[in-house]
Amino acid sequence: MLYKYKSDYEKIAMGLLSFIPDLKEIANLKTEIEWYEADSSHVLYLWKNENRDFVGVLGTEINEDFIMVRQIAVTPTERSQGLCFLMLDNLAELYPDKKIMGNIEASSLIASTIMKNEATPNVKELLFKVPDFEGPLDLLLHLIKKNQMDIYDIPMAEITTQYIDYLHQLKEMQLDIAGEYLVTASMLVNIKSKMLLPNEQASLQTDDEVEDPRESLVQQLLLHQTFQTAAQNMRGYADERMKLYPREQALVPAGASLGKLDPDSCDITALQKAFARLMLKRKAQKPVMRKIESERYFLKDQITRVEKLVKQAKEPIEFEDLFAANAALELVVTTFLALLELVKQGAIRATQEDILGPIKLVSGEVNAV
Template identity: 50%
Template sequence: MTVNDKEQLLASSTKLTFKVDAFEGPLDLLLHLIKQNKMDIYDIPMVEITSQYIEYLHEMRVLSLDIAGEYLVMAATLINIKSKMLLPQRPVVVEPEREEDPRTELVQQLLTHQCFQVVSEELGKLAAKRAEHYTREQEDAPLDVQQEYLNGHVSPQKLQQALVQVLLKKQLHKPKVQHVHKEKYTLKEAVTRLTKRLRTANQPLNFENLFDDQNGPEYFVTTFLALLELMKRGAATATQMKDLGPIWVRGVV
């Protein structure tokens, strides 16, 4: 081994190696430097933080790493704030509580970014905890429920859901300005009207067809209550042969 080879080997062995962490942006890097040096985020020493920030960018250049433009913009911002704090201020009479700190906007950005970091970490922990659980497949419905479904029986809850769908289709969910007036429809009249309609029908009626487009929500609700009353008395039945299918209403003699 020649003398030149020994010198090159010694130089390579004593060469400094920098470990550059991955940061999501300049604010992430600034927060890292503040925490690492145990600085007060509300009273950042701009001379020190600017020096360390630029030194970190220099290390990235030495390692031939591409530096995003936002990092350079932040460097210029730090230098600008640093210069404002170092330059002598003009003797202007200003109330102490109204004296503007050039670091205020930067501190606010750092605090906001820190909040997002905390939330991100908590969501990550929740996601990791959820990943430890195994979701069991949905079990089949109980036999009595299956039998009830096979018979086409419709519960009042399903009827209520169907009524909501009817209201949405007819766009009656939009708020309207109305005046308080005497009731146009009574439950007794609605029961009589619906009973007559079911008796005269030669076939089951579609649930949606029970509601006339020309009438308002009061008519819809009264008719719906009348149907529930007839079902309670055993004078009407509602069937649905497939899930999310049409509901058919039939009168019982």
Template identity: 40%
Template sequence: MAYQVKIENFEGPLDLLLHLIKKNEMDIYDIPMAEITAQYLAFIDAMKSLNLDVAGEFLLMAATLIHIKSRLLLPASEEEDLEEEEEDPRAELVRRLLEYQKYKDAAERLDAFPQLQRDVFVRDFVEPEAEPAAETEFEAVGIYELVEAFRRFLQEHPEAPVHEVDTERLSVTERIHGILDLFSQRENLLFTELFSQKPDRHEIVVTFLAMLELVKLRLIRLMQNEKHGPIWLYPSEDGGDRATWPVDEETLGYH
């Protein structure tokens, strides 16, 4: 069975590009096109591996990055040398990124203002005793960090090239209930603890979709205390009574 999910957190290709630029501490005015293109394409491949539909705008940006990269690699012709210096092929992309960053910052500042019937105040987050860096502050994990974590996990657990007899497999809702059941015994869960010792591609994809649904339903929070560090799952403070949530195949849209 093929599972499909619409990811509203992906705001578009410019948002992904800004994430990659910030993560790698690149100069937005002097973007290394070879590196950023390779990372962007790797991210798109990870989305496809997780059975996520890649929107056309993401593929269009991929084509744009490849086009800019190829223009930078081509040697300048004699006619171009005689003419005035040609504009940097990255200039238009940089302008779009700066414009997007301006409006994104403005939206974040507006979102930070108190809003009626929206703000919920919860107790301070307590770091688990199992973590060695007790003084490191935890931060929420975004969708890009989550996809990157699953991309690394897929690389570490490649699918074995063997013939497999199809049997009744784990569904997304069954995986959701399984994760929620673990919280009845634990206060927090490490990302890698959700998988068996030798997970197959189906288990990885279903777990990824289950985590996305749990975050969307505000039943869990994903936290990280260092760059590229381990991801921890915590029950959400404002998720209410989890037993009252209608988590089944029909309401989630998986048939």
């Protein structure tokens, strides 16, 4: 049974609307709910099953002479044509004096609903204006796949007959037929006639020289199929991305100390240049053979070691004295990162009297650990 939406049902309504591909984003859901709440002619209905659970949603726009069905969706466990029929029939009973029009993707549901209503005259007639194919090439690809035809060797007589039959079905169901469908129909008839009528000039040519009248159509179908596949892949990527929730940037803890470089000390660029010179001196003359090992050196340990070393020194320590000649590369990098952290926090001051001269390290005023 249909229940008119009210604010108490907001979370339930948003959950049911989220089954519609265009409304999976929370922002789109909120906008949609606000649209229904903004005008009394915008009415959202929820469907409650025999177990008193809400399992479907029906979005409508009430006009003077007709009702436009904007959305219809049900939960995956309840997804069936029968439930959609019940929802639409219930809506027709609520508005017996209005025609019902709407947008439903499945053509089988459209056709079945119309035939069902023709068989039961007491039920309100349903009219649907939007076809389920995105252009004539989409329809042709559907017919080719349905009949398991070879796209490179299309039986034109059969495909043309089925295509035109489908257009007749649309007309009988009072659906608008776009001009591009009719243009494609005339193209199919033209190709079919070329293949059926004898061609004296073609009979004098070899099989390789004869131009296939279907070639242009095949190329269009292949291009359309390529974009169709790409669109499906993009939708898949979008669905996968929707499952990911990026972590927001964390706030700086209240007790954290954000150190700054001493304006009287040398800058980071000087430390980087000194480190680069150190690495050049240590560069091996033969190819380096390495193997992946578990982490042996930790930044926190090196911060403690370097700070203790500088504090206990009676005289300033030169930058290069922090690194033993035979130290592993991982230890050198970790030690340098520890030094940068200590300089940033003010636990160590780095000074350089001359350009490209030695950098000397002395203890600062702040304890880093």
